[in-house]
Amino acid sequence: MNSFVSNAFKKLISSKEYSLWTKVLNLRKRINTPLALSFGSLGWKNGTEWLIENYVPCRSVGFIFGDSQDLKSFLVAQWAFNLATGKPFGDLQVNQGPVVIVCAEGSNSFPKRIKAIEDKHCINVEDKIVTVNRPIAMLIQREVEMLHNLLHELKSTLGESPKLLVIDTFSQCSAGIDENNAGDIAKYINTCKEISEQHNITVLNIHHKNKEGKYRGSTALYGNVDFIIETKREKRNSSDTEEKISTKLSLTKSKDSSTDVSHMLDFSEKSLGIEDNFGNTLTTLVLDEVTSVQKTAKNSNNYAKDFIVSFLKDSDKEYVEQSDLNDAFKSKMPKLNISTIKKNISFSCRELINEGKILEQKSGRNKAYTLATCDLPE
Structure with missing residues (x-):
């Protein structure tokens, strides 16, 4: 069977469908176009492939948004660890692979967060999490080309393509655009989609809420992406009345799945075992528990x-x-x-x-x- 048909699809395809695929392949050879084409319902059996089960699809573009204290960056550090090591996120499976984080708001804290997670689980991520320690201007061609080159180099060096690219944050990497302009937002998202398609990678943007508790910017943001995730800080008490550091994680948009998924995330403060220049113990937050709200x-x-x-x-x-x-x-x-x-x-x-x-x-x-x-x- 032709390599155009994936190994997973070979197990599902019938003899009638195979004859149709053969016809399609012959058509594609005769139609001279760089455009990606589909014919009829062929390929309908291919289901959603998840990067993080129920939340983040593979090879997609999405946003996670919340207030500044909603623990978005701590969650993303945890997801990076889960993907790098293959360790499940609570009861949710992950698709293991390298992760690239664009730390546009400063990279000093990120290695500390990863180290605390490594210590908690006694697992080292080694070279499977790579950080870019400055913003990437996603609408400037030479900047985007550098990002393309980096992803190609990582595939060659690591022996596998990164699975997730995190832009932390959208506002830092969208300098020069008007968040309320639909055309500017569409250009930014199209750049993310080009990266996703060329490198088979998911692009996850971290974004902030506005004063009304919604995402900032044009409605084109919501309409053009594959998924949107929200974090919302909540006050909860444990059985010993000690206040927990908690945030609620919810899927609010998904093109190919139900949005009826939400989890409560409980974090705790952990010492890093080091001190600052004034002798104060440095701490960070580490995820302790993931509970399905439904x-x-x-x-x-x-x-x-x-x-x-x-x-x-x-x-x-x-x-x-x-x-x-x-x-x-x-x-x-x-x-x-x-x-x-x-x-x-x-x-x-x-x-x-x-x-x-x-x-x-x-x-x-x-x-x-x-x-x-x-x-x-x-």
Whole structure:
């Protein structure tokens, strides 16, 4: 079978489809054009290939945006480590390969972040993470040519092509363009797409939010990229009441997959074992836990109803206030934030009322509940 058909596709293609592929190959030989062509539905079985499962596709262009304290750069350092070593990101698989980071806002902190992650996992990334220690002006031809040359050199030197190129940040590498001009944004993204296509690499831009909590710039940014990821800092307490350093990761746009994916990321401060020139211990943040928000919410909704019935049965109060149920449920599910707790309890109470298992008593905005019968199962 012709090399035009990938090895993965060979396993799926039927004899009828093979004859069509043969016809297409003959057509391509006769049609003299540099343009990439497809015919009909051929190739429909080729699914999405993930760089980071459910979040970042291979050979694509996207953005991750958040406020300055939303831990975007710490997350990207973790992803770089996962890709370089092949270690899963929580319960999500990764497509192992080298990573290039354009540290346009200063590279001094990045090696420290990688070192702390290496120490936590006792794995060294060796030469699989490469940093460019200055901005790359993505709309200046000679700058882009240098980036192309670097990617070619890395493929030759490392023996494999880098899988991910991170632009940290978009604003630093888009000097001279108007973020609110659709034409300027389209030129920038087209440059990213050319890099992606020529080097089979994913280009991930780090960007900031505006005052309204949305990404800065023209709507052309949202319309022209393959995926957009958002980070949002959240306050959460652990079971010992110590405040966690947490951010919520959400996929908000994806051309080829569902956006119903979100994870809570918990970080902690780690000492680097070195001091600054004034004798102060240097620290950085390291990812401790990755929790699927959908999975947690679904499990807690199923668990909340049983919890409410059990709690009301064991209570010595005739009616238990909803705020008490919230507090008690929080102690059982410390990984959930208080907003999710309140929604779970409120939803579950309504279901139990509709099922005739509990009764509600209202006093203004306050709600309290009691068992509707003493014949509930043990």
